[in-house]
Amino acid sequence: MLRPDTLHRYEPPSFAKNFFDEGAMPTHRLRLANLPTPVHRVIGGAQDGILARLKELNIKLYIKRDDATGGAELGGNKVRKLEMLMCDAIAKRCDSVVTIGGEQSNHCRATAAASRMMNLSPHLILRTRRADAIERNDEGMGYTGNVLFDRMVGSTIYTCTPGEYGRLGSNTLVGSVCDHLESNGFNPNAIPVGGSNALGTWGYISAVEELMHQLETIQSDDSDFNFGHVVFATGSGGTAAGIALGLSLAHGADAHPAAEGKEAPTCHGIGVCDSPDYFYTTIASIADAMGLKKMSHSSTEDFIRSIIKVHHGKGRGYAVSSDEELRFISQFAVDTGICLDPVYSGKALYHFMTKVLEEEPEKYRGQKILFWHTGGALGTYEKGNDLLKSTSSSGSKVKRIDCFGKSDSGDTVVCKQET
Numbered sequence: 105m106l107r108p109d110t111l112h113r114y115e116p117p118s119f120a121k122n123f124f125d126e127g128a129m130p131t132h133r134l135r136l137a138n139l140p141t142p143v144h145r146v147i148g149g150a151q152d153g154i155l156a157r158l159k160e161l162n163i164k165l166y167i168k169r170d171d172a173t174g175g176a177e178l179g180g181n182k183v184r185k186l187e188m189l190m191c192d193a194i195a196k197r198c199d200s201v202v203t204i205g206g207e208q209s210n211h212c213r214a215t216a217a218a219s220r221m222m223n224l225s226p227h228l229i230l231r232t233r234r235a236d237a238i239e240r241n242d243e244g245m246g247y248t249g250n251v252l253f254d255r256m257v258g259s260t261i262y263t264c265t266p267g268e269y270g271r272l273g274s275n276t277l278v279g280s281v282c283d284h285l286e287s288n289g290f291n292p293n294a295i296p297v298g299g300s301n302a303l304g305t306w307g308y309i310s311a312v313e314e315l316m317h318q319l320e321t322i323q324s325d326d327s328d329f330n331f332g333h334v335v336f337a338t339g340s341g342g343t344a345a346g347i348a349l350g351l352s353l354a355h356g357a358d359a360h361p362a363a364e365g366k367e368a369p370t371c372h373g374i375g376v377c378d379s380p381d382y383f384y385t386t387i388a389s390i391a392d393a394m395g396l397k398k399m400s401h402s403s404t405e406d407f408i409r410s411i412i413k414v415h416h417g418k419g420r421g422y423a424v425s426s427d428e429e430l431r432f433i434s435q436f437a438v439d440t441g442i443c444l445d446p447v448y449s450g451k452a453l454y455h456f457m458t459k460v461l462e463e464e465p466e467k468y469r470g471q472k473i474l475f476w477h478t479g480g481a482l483g484t485y486e487k488g489n490d491l492l493k494s495t496s497s498s499g500s501k502v503k504r505i506d507c508f509g510k511s512d513s514g515d516t517v518v519c520k521q522e523t
């Protein structure tokens with residue numbers, strides 16, 4: 105078990121320090137994630153696959169593997185925020201953590217695991233259409249994907265329906281569970297949906313510093329190297345806030361050495377659940393809560409709109425996949441060996457490559473594009489059947505080995521017995 109004495113002093117990146125109120129910056133963090141996560145050039149095989157279009161436009165696609173921040177329990181983007189948020193819980197001497205998300209929430213799973221690592225008890229509110237059926241015992245909570253891990257680490261799970269969630273709001277629901285725990289003698293720490301508040305967002309400001317160091321290394325071989333575009337999924341807004349603010353400030357007045365004389369890449373947040381306007385407002389309120397000092401814009405939201413373009417990538421709905429999205433995810437896995445998830449990373453890259461890119465292909469010609477993979481693999485389990493259906497033309501075959509040497513079909517592997 106990790107101990108509270110594993111708190112580390114947190115040093116905000118020098119490119120960001122002067123732009124936030126000092127008192128609002130974190131002073132400590134935990135180290136839970138495997139960092140730095142690698143940046144890979146995506147090189148694929150198939151001639152007519154997804155990457156063929158990129159080749160036509162002479163686009164080089166890179167991927168930042170935040171799906172590799174941890175093992176199955178902690179992996180994905182959330183652990184970067186949890187390094188800050190769990191540190192806060194420890195500093196406040198909490199004994200439990202309460203958070204909230206969808207039934208297959210990656211954030212809830214990572215928070216539950218991180219809580220146990222720090223010897224705190226996890227309480228998760230999961231939004232599910234099955235809430236009433238589960239309560240009546242018509243069906244159980246089950247063990248699929250993230251829920252399996254939530255339960256393996258012994259989380260207490262509370263359910264609510266999407267309607268209740270919409271009516272009451274996530275903060276009220278978290279507050280109610282905290283009140284209940286307090287009245288039973290516990291000292292809980294509330295973590296908002298997605299870990300997307302001012303404190304958690306520092307995890308992604310620091311992720312940008314990590315990327316800038318990686319750029320420096322690449323630039324030692326190719327001094328002109330720079331990303332023209334950075335693309336990622338946006339759900340509760342904290343990752344987008346951290347990446348957009350971080351990249352803008354890293355290329356600003358106190359520029360990171362890797363950014364000197366270079367333009368900031370264009371940030372593309374692909375909204376998977378709400379409208380772009382909602383995200384601009386949400387990101388601006390996170391920036392305000394972080395104590396962002398006044399920029400030369402009339403409002404924080406105007407500034408945010410100038411540093412990130414949010415796209416409407418929800419498609420058929422949050423966590424609802426179209427056949428095209430699933431086919432894209434399957435084909436991308438065949439072409440590259442990289443698995444995207446249907447709710448966030450797959451939906452985001454699908455939307456960027458098939459819609460955003462195709463609207464203005466010339467804008468992207470010859471560019472280097474970084475896709476920030478934010479994880480979510482466990483969410484894939486819930487959609488296993490649909491994904492497999494969509495792989496039937498391109499994907500995996502299953503064959504029986506003939507261990508008795510009976511087959512004479514040239515297509516069958518016949519096992520030769522040693523004599």
Ligand SMILES: Cc1ncc(COP(=O)(O)O)c(C=O)c1O
Binds near residue numbers: 210211342343445478
């Ligand atoms: C795998 C994955 N990718 C992306 C996101 C979006 O990140 P954020 O909530 O910070 O916008 C989430 C969570 O919502 C996620 O679980």
